[in-house]
Amino acid sequence: MEPTELTEHFDIVPAHNDHITGGVIIGDDPETSVLNNYLQMWDMDNVFVIGASAFPHNGGYNPTGTVGALAYRAAEGIIRFREEDGQLVEAQKKKNSKLA
Structure with a gap:
């Protein structure tokens, strides 16, 4: 393996290594x-979504370790849900949200 310098324009697209992510974003505000x-859905307490769909976008590298x-x-x-039932995390509403 030989180290090389990145050119001024670095683009991961030519590698055609697709790691499609996003769709059910993780966060602290259900809005x-x-x-x-x-990875528990805000709207459905008994549904947990495991996978790279929790990411807001693809970071450009293989997401396997993070997943x-x-x-x-x-x-x-x-495990906690089986003992406690309901939402495991209290939602944090953002004040002055740009999305509101």
């Missing part, structure tokens, strides 16, 4: 996200 930090970490986090949430 701007679909999942809490346990694995999020799967462990979701597993913790599912």
